[in-house]
Amino acid sequence: MNTPRLLGLLGLLLLPAASAAPFVFDQQSYRQDVQTLASDEFEGRGPLSQGETLTVEYLENAFKKMGLAPGFGDSYRQSVPMAKITADQNMQLKVGELVFNNGSDFTARTEQIQPSITLDNSEIVFVGYGINAPEYGWNDYAGIDVKGKTVILMVNDPGFATQDPEVFKGNAMTYYGRWTYKYEEAARQGAKAVFIIHETAPAAYGWNVVQNSNTNTKYTLVDKEKNRSHIGVMGWVQHEVAQKIFTAAGLDYDKLKLTAAKPGFKSRSLDLKANLEVKNDIELATSYNVAGLLPGKTRPDEWLVMHAHWDHLGKTVHEDQTRIYNGAVDNASGVAGVLQLARHFKDLSATQPPARSMLFSAFTAEETGLIGAQYFAENSPVPTKQLVAFLNIDGMNVGKGVDYILRYGEGVSELENYLDKAAKAQGRWVKADPRPQNGLMFRSDHFALAKQGVPGLMFMSLGDTDPDYIAHKYHQGADDYDPSWTLGGVEQDLALISDILEKLANNNDWPKWLEASDFKTRRAQDGR
Template structure:
C-alpha cells in the first residue's frame, strides 16, 4: 500500500462511525445578465480607467463603479455600512545591496547581487545588516505535523540563516503518489511558505536554492521579481516577526558554499528527500547588508453582502481582483495602458453578475459575500489583508469561489480543478458538473502550484475551503485544438500587456458557462447546513479544525 494511502487509512474515521454526507442541494440553471456583463468588462477595461492600477485615478474610478454596480445588483454595503475596506500597504525597495559574503571555509567567498543571489526584507526598516550568521542546511524547510515531517526537528534556528531547497521532496515523481502529492506542488513547496516557516522557526534569514526544473521558472524570473519594489500589507509590528532577510541563491552558488563546508549538494538533496532527515549545520557564516526605502499607501477592497434568510451569521464568499497593472511598457503601436480586460475585468464583472443573479433568486439560507479585492498583481495583498482582518469571521465562512481571468470563446465539454482533490468541496464539484454534463480533465502543469497563486489562497491558508476551477480546453466549437490555441495565444500575445483589451467580437458563451458553474457551486454552499472540510492529510486541515472548534 502506498504511503499516502496508509496515512489516509490511519487518519480515517471507521465507516460505521462516519456521519452520512449532507446531500448537495440541487441548484437550477441561471440566466446571467449577458448585456450587463459585457458592458461592465468593456467599461472596466477602457482607457478611461487607465489599467486600474491601485493608488491612481484609475482606482478611484474603479471603486466608484463597483459600488454603483453592487448597488444596482441589490447588494447591501458589506463592511459595517460601508462598501469598502481600507488596505494599507508598504512598498520596500532594497538598494546599495552588498555582496553575499561567506566565511569560515578555506577562503572568503563573495557573491554578486543579481547575478549570484537576490535578497530583500519583509521588515519595514531603513537598513538590513546581517553579519557572521551561521548557515544551516534545512533540506526542504518543511514542518508538516499531519505528515509526520519536520526538517527543523531538534534545531534552534535563532540568529541563523536557513539554506533551503525549492519545491517539496517528491516533486520528481511522475504521478501524484507520495506524501507531498508527487509531481503536484503543495503549499510546502512554495517559496512563500519556506520564508514564513523559517520565520516561525526563529531564523534570522532564509536563502532558497534556485533550480529551474523544480522551481518551474528560470533565474531571470527570480532576478527580475526581486530587484525592484516589493509590496506588503502594513502591519502594526512593521513585519518584525519575519526574518531580517529573505532571498535566493543560484544552484552553482549553493554548490560552492556546500563544497566549502565539506558537503555535496547532490548528496544532501537525496538525504533531504527521506523522512527523518536531520538539518546540517555548515560551519560557515554569512553576511549581507542593504538599505531599504519605504513608501506607504492605501488602497481599497469593495464588499457587498446578500444576507441569508436562515443562518445569516454563516457566510459564502465570492472573490475576484479588480486591479491590474496600469501604465506599462508601450507596444509597437505606442499603447502603454495595460487594460486587463481578461485579467481581471472579466472576473470582476462576473462578481457583479453573480450578485444580481443571487438577488433575483432570493436570499439563500446563508449570507453571500461579494468581495472585489485590490493588489492581486502585487502579491495577493488585498485578499491577504481581508484574510488577516476579515469583516466576517473566517471560522464562520463555509467556503468560497474565486474568479480570475475568464476566457472569451466557446463553452467547453470539460472543466479543470486547480489544486486537485483537496477537500470535501469535491462532492459539490462532482454534483454540479454532472448536472451540467461536464467531464473533468487533469489540471495542466500541476508542478507549478497554481492553487497557491491567486486570491482564494489567502483564505485557504487560513482554513477556508475555496473553489478554484473553470472550463477546460475541449471546446464545443473546435475541440481541444481551439481551446489550447486560444490559451496559448492569450499567454503569448496579451497576458500582462497592452493587448489584453476588450474585443466587441468576443464570444461570451464560454464565460456564461463559467458563470453558471460558479453560481451553482456558491449557491449550493449557501443552501446547505454542511461544513465541508479539507481532507485529513491536506496542509490546511489542522488550521480549519482549530478555527471551527473555536467557532463552536
C-alpha cells in the same frame, strides 16, 4: 476517441446548469469591465497607487448601480492597513569572493518596516527544503541552529523531488512546498535571511516570474511590532547561482539536493558568509477590499462569498522606460465574472431572493501574498463560522468552451460534490488539476479563508487552454485584453458557478472538510 460522446458533450457546453433561473451572460458588459480594468489608465491595478483609486471607485460604483448593500457595515470598502515597500534595486549579493547582481542572479526584499536590512558576514546554512512537518516525520531544522543566520533552501517539497506518493503527497505540492511557508518557518527558527533556490519545474514558473514579482514595489500588512517577527531578507537565487555557491563551499549542489529529499538528511553550514544591504523606501498607507452584499431573506446571518482579487502587479519604471502589467486574464477576467454573477443574483432577487446572504467581493494585494484576503479572514464583517463557503475566481478561460472543469485538490471538502453535480448538469466532466505540483491550492485568496476553517472552491484557467499563457503572459506585460477573445469558456464557467451559488444560497448545507487538516480542526472549533 469516442467521437459520438465527444460531439454530444460539446453540444451541451453552453447550456446553463439547472438553476432557479438560467444564468444569462451579458458579453458586452463583461468585455467592458475587463477592458476598463485592464486598460493602461488603470496602471496595472497596483495597490496604493492611482490604479487602485480608479479600480476601487469602479467596483464601488458598479455595486451601487446594481443596488447591492454595502459589504462592510455602511461602507463598500474595508480599510486594509499596509506598508508599501520599495527596495533599492542597486544592490549586490556577495558570498565569499563571489558577487551576484540583483534581478539577473538573485532577488531580495523584506516585509520588516525598517529603512535597511544588512547581512554582515552572515553564516550561510543549507537546510534542504526548509521543512518542519511532524505529521510527515520531517524536520530539516533538527540539530542545527540558524538563529541570526542566512539559510539557503529548495523550493517545493520532497514528494515532488522523489515522485513517490508515499513521500508527502508525491507529485502534488503540499503547503510545505510554497515559498510563503519557507519564509514563515525560517522566521520561526530565528533565521535572518532566506534564499530559495529557483528551478523552473519545482517552482512551476520561470525566473522571469520571480524577477518581475520581486524587483518592484511590494506590500505587506503591518503589525504592532513593525513586522519584526517576519524574516529579515526574503530572497531567491538562480539555480546556476546556487551551483556556484555550493562549488565555492566544496560541494556539488545537484548531488546534495538528492540526499535532501531523503529521510535523515542533515542540514549543514556551508562555511561561507553572505553580505548584502537591502535599502527600503517605506510608505504606510491604506488599501481597500471592496464588496457588495445581497441580504438573505430568511437566514441573513449565514453568508456565502463570491470573490476575485482586483489587484495586479501595477507598473514599473526602469531607465525611464515604463512597463504596465495590466493583468487582463489575471485577474480582470475574474473580477468581471464576479460582477456578472452579482448582477444576475441581484436581478433574480426581485422575485426569488436568496435565503442566505451573498457577498460579492474583490480584495487587494493577492499578488503579494494574499494580504487583503488575510485581513478579511481575520476581520470578517461576520464571524467566519457564519461563512458557508468561499468561491474564488482567479483567471478565466477567455477562449472557447471545453468539455471539462478543473478541480484543484481532491478529497479536500464536500464542495467538490457541488462541482461534480454542476458540471454533470452541463454535460461536462471534472478534470483533476493537471499540475498539482504547482501548489495552486495555496496560491490564491481562498487559502487565507481556509486557514480560518472556511471551505472554498477555486476556479482558474491560467494556461490550461492557452499553452502560451504561462510562458509569455503570466505576470508579464503581455497579459492584455484582446477583443478577439471568444469568451465561450467564460460563459459556461459562470453558468456553472451560478448553479453552485444558487444551491448553496438556498439550502441548509454547511459543506464539510473531508481530509484531516488544520482547516478541518479550525472549522470544528466553530462547531461546523
